[in-house]
Amino acid sequence: xxxxxxxxxVRRLRRxxxxxxxxxxxxxxxxxxxxxxxxILYQLDHGKFHGDFSSALFNVGWIQAGCRWPEExxxxxxxxxxxxxFVRGIELIYGPFFTLLQYLLVDNTxxxxxxxxxxLFNPDTLLVVVTGINxxxxxxxIVAIVRFLYSTDLVDSHPISHIAIVCTLWLLDSHLGYSxxxxxIPEILELLLILCGLLLITRPTRSSQTISGVLIALSAxxxxxxxxxxxxxxxxRSHTWHRVTGFCxxxxxxxxxxxxxxxxxxxxxxxxxxxxxxxxxLTPMTHPEFRSLTSSIFRIINIDLESRGxxxxxxxxxxxxxxxxxxxxxxxxxxxxxxxxxxGSTEPGLVLLIGLYxxxxxxxxxxxxxxxxxxxxxxxxxFYAGNKLFRxxxxxxxxxxxxxxxxxxxxxxVSSLLSRLGIRIPSILHEESLPxxxxxxxxxxxxxxxxxxKESSESHFTYLDSS
Numbered sequence: 001x002x003x004x005x006x007x008x009x010v011r012r013l014r015r016x017x018x019x020x021x022x023x024x025x026x027x028x029x030x031x032x033x034x035x036x037x038x039x040i041l042y043q044l045d046h047g048k049f050h051g052d053f054s055s056a057l058f059n060v061g062w063i064q065a066g067c068r069w070p071e072e073x074x075x076x077x078x079x080x081x082x083x084x085x086f087v088r089g090i091e092l093i094y095g096p097f098f099t100l101l102q103y104l105l106v107d108n109t110x111x112x113x114x115x116x117x118x119x120l121f122n123p124d125t126l127l128v129v130v131t132g133i134n135x136x137x138x139x140x141x142i143v144a145i146v147r148f149l150y151s152t153d154l155v156d157s158h159p160i161s162h163i164a165i166v167c168t169l170w171l172l173d174s175h176l177g178y179s180x181x182x183x184x185i186p187e188i189l190e191l192l193l194i195l196c197g198l199l200l201i202t203r204p205t206r207s208s209q210t211i212s213g214v215l216i217a218l219s220a221x222x223x224x225x226x227x228x229x230x231x232x233x234x235x236x237r238s239h240t241w242h243r244v245t246g247f248c249x250x251x252x253x254x255x256x257x258x259x260x261x262x263x264x265x266x267x268x269x270x271x272x273x274x275x276x277x278x279x280x281x282l283t284p285m286t287h288p289e290f291r292s293l294t295s296s297i298f299r300i301i302n303i304d305l306e307s308r309g310x311x312x313x314x315x316x317x318x319x320x321x322x323x324x325x326x327x328x329x330x331x332x333x334x335x336x337x338x339x340x341x342x343x344g345s346t347e348p349g350l351v352l353l354i355g356l357y358x359x360x361x362x363x364x365x366x367x368x369x370x371x372x373x374x375x376x377x378x379x380x381x382x383f384y385a386g387n388k389l390f391r392x393x394x395x396x397x398x399x400x401x402x403x404x405x406x407x408x409x410x411x412x413x414v415s416s417l418l419s420r421l422g423i424r425i426p427s428i429l430h431e432e433s434l435p436x437x438x439x440x441x442x443x444x445x446x447x448x449x450x451x452x453x454k455e456s457s458e459s460h461f462t463y464l465d466s467s
Contacts, residue, residue: 020161024168031171034412039180040131049127051182052368057102058119067110084110095221096258098186103262130183137188138176142166144195145380151202152351154384169379173410175372175432184370186222191374193219194226198354201232201243209239213246221254225365229357231329235350236339288430291367293317296431321363324440328356331447348389352450355381356443362436372409372432378439379406385446394449401442409435 043049069084086108105126107118119126145166149155155162170176179187197215200208213233219226233243286298286305294317303309331353339347358381361374379402386398407414409432418425428434 017161021164024164027172028164028168031168031412034174035171035177035180037177038174039177043131043181044128047181048124049131049181049183050123051184052370053130053183053185054123054127056098058106058117058123067115069110069112084112086110086115095186095223096255097222099262100258127183130185131180134180134183134185134188137185137192138170138180141188141192141195141376142170144192144199145377148195148199148202148377149380149384151199152348154351154381154388165383166376166380169383169406169410170376172412173372173376173379174412174415175369175410176376179370179373182370184373187370187373190219190222190226191376193222194229194358194374195377197229201235202350204238206239206242210242210246213243213248214250217247217250218254221251225361228325228360228364231332232353232357235332235335235353236347237336238339289368291362291369291371291432292365293321293363293433293437295367296433300428300431320437321360324356324360324363324444327444328353328360331356348385349447349450351381351385352389352443352447355385356440356447359436359440359443363433363440367433369432372436375409375436375439378443379410382406382439382442389450390446390453394453398442398446398449401438405435405438405442409439 066087067084068087105120107120109116109118142163146155146159146162149162150159193215197212197219200212200215203209216226216229216233219229230247233247234240285292285295287295288299294314297313297317298305298310301313303313331349335347335349335353338349355378358374359378362371365371382402382405383399386395386402390398408429411429411432414429415425
């Protein structure tokens, strides 16, 4: 009887697999077509992959650099050979690596009363090369995400199907194509370093823990914001010293080496690294280029930037993000206490904590459209953690909420459907910070439900033992 059931089980499994691919592949193909068309082909003919990265790299005036000339030049001397000293501007907020890149690729000179920035390579050609590198980095990111899912026991079979799911979710996200179109290599490199660091942090060996700290540090040296993962290095007692040492040593060695090599001022760099981004983050900006939570709220309610209400909105948004950050740190402390005697690293709470930290990246950032590239791990972890860690109504609620938030923030599917129906796309659909905040809240709820579920399960086993 049992032998007769085997072929029927195999047939059912095959039918499920065929159905899976029939549903997934059309979305994969459609997303791939849109990403290649908008992110690569159109840019090869028109934009040449220019964007914030190329502007900051080649257009020094865009980053508020300047010159300091000798007194004789300023007092009216006519010696045209008296060149001034180039003073670096706020490109330091991009981090030491970007500063070094700008130094290597652009020749900045200061003839009298002018600043001349001459690219040492053809910008168009360089950006095509950068785009090629970006495509490689994106491919490695996909592999790192899938490896992370396996390392945390969220998946256990059929790696091709999981790779297909990750690829499809990312290809359907309009921010991937946009990031490729503007050669957003700082963000893509940051994401890869973060993913590899988080992958290694789940492994028990000392070398993996040390390298995880190094990779998180390198991501923070590309831009500052990934430093929010620093508390995560303390999530359990074992190998804390290795993680923190890897982080601190990398930051110290790289920063000191580059700054001494380029003759930069540490005091000025510190002020630009923390002061300028802080001012920009707190300054209300309604220009569509800025996609932060504060900017979105200002655009939606159309409030006067000089009014008292504007201050209330700004403080409220900063407070919300601050509370979310403190919740992440608080849960990190809780996990550290729980795993104080454990060498393992597959605590499911860690997966939810990582999802919360990653969801905070665009919220804390001075967000632009390509900043939301960081959220691909958030989508993936919502789907797999919600499916693996929860059951019943909790599972349905989490997956349904995640689906709605994903359709909102990824934009492409909803925008395409509304366009084909001739319906005007509402402006709120393009405010990515709102569903981004929704994902952060969803992970907080998931953590709460998981802890209640864990507490209930432990109480049940305690009751059985006492019986």
